[in-house]
Amino acid sequence: MDVKQEHGEFVWHNGEIIPWKDATIHIMCHVVNYGSSVFEGIRCYDTGRVSAIFRLDAHIDRLINSSRIYRMGLKYSSEEIQDACKQMVLANKFKECYLRPLVFRGYGTFGVDPLPVPLEAYVCAWEWGKYLGPEAIEKGVDVCVSSWTRNAPNTLPSMAKAGANYMNSQLIKMEAKLNGYHEGIALDPQGYISEGSGENVFLIKDGIVMTPPLYSTILPGITRDSVIKICERLSIPVVERAIPREMLYIADEVFFTGTAAEISSIRSVDKVKVGAGSRGPITREIQDQFYGIISGKAEDTYGWLTPVEAAAGAARREI
Secondary structure, eight states: OOOOEEEOSEEEETTEEEEGGGOOOOTTOHHHHHOOEEEOOEEEEEOSSSEEEETHHHHHHHHHHHHHHTTOOOOSOHHHHHHHHHHHHHHTTOSSEEEEEEEEEOSSSOSSOOTTSOEEEEEEEEEEOOTTOTHHHHTOEEEEEEEEEOOOTTTSOTTSOBTTHHHHHHHHHHHHHHTTOSEEEEEOTTSBEEEESSOEEEEEETTEEEEOOGGGTOOOOHHHHHHHHHHHHTTOOEEEOOOBTTHHHHOSEEEEEETTTEEEEEEEETTEEOTTSSOOHHHHHHHHHHHHHHHTSSOOTTOOEEESGGGHHHHHHHO
16 A cells, blocks of 8 residues: 655754755664664644644653663653654755654774764655555554564563564565565464564453553554553453453454554455454444544643644754
């Protein structure tokens, strides 16, 4: 499927705004050779009144946690990176966009040891449509259980959103697409459901919403957390538990969550139809709450949306 991707004119780099074309690195950067990066994916939405970034503080807190896990001495505060994200929306004159804060080990000494290598920090922005296609919201997508397993505990830390982890994700995604599916779902090392290549997974059975716990080697998703909070407010029972693979085949509803995927329903797993083969009623109820908030049609009672105007003066000065 073709998903709209149009990049902006400007990129934030180590505290300065530079042209997109100048955001380049040396081929011998540590990150190119050893995958030493952490990053975030964040969406900014046009609410009809103002552009607002979804759960900006939570995303940047996770970025900082990821950098701490990998012993990256990030010199920028959460507030500074949040402001850089706002600047990128304004500098690129986007009403809606996808934001990519990125921290990586750059060009310095050669070899596996990353400690002497300088850090680089960027924030990029581009327009990005529905990751799994617009039909994923209502009609749902077809997925498979991947032959690739998520990383075992104490190998690569799954709580860090690190570039190296996404080599595993690429294997899951390629296998699924080459076999005619939209996406794959990986199992954890114990054989329980983990997550998609870039999404968390939820299942619904007999009115109870279930999602794998952190010990199933999942990324602690921001949209995942948002769905849990929405369920709690709607008095929908939600549990975090180890989920056996076969639950995917007998669940009433299944859906993905993620910044790129948002809340996308799943209509079949391994060619076994989920429920009625389209979005179910509880998924719809959760989606209505989520999409209502990000579109500005419903009140943001959670305080999840951060307006971008506050950075307008800074953005103009830097440019």
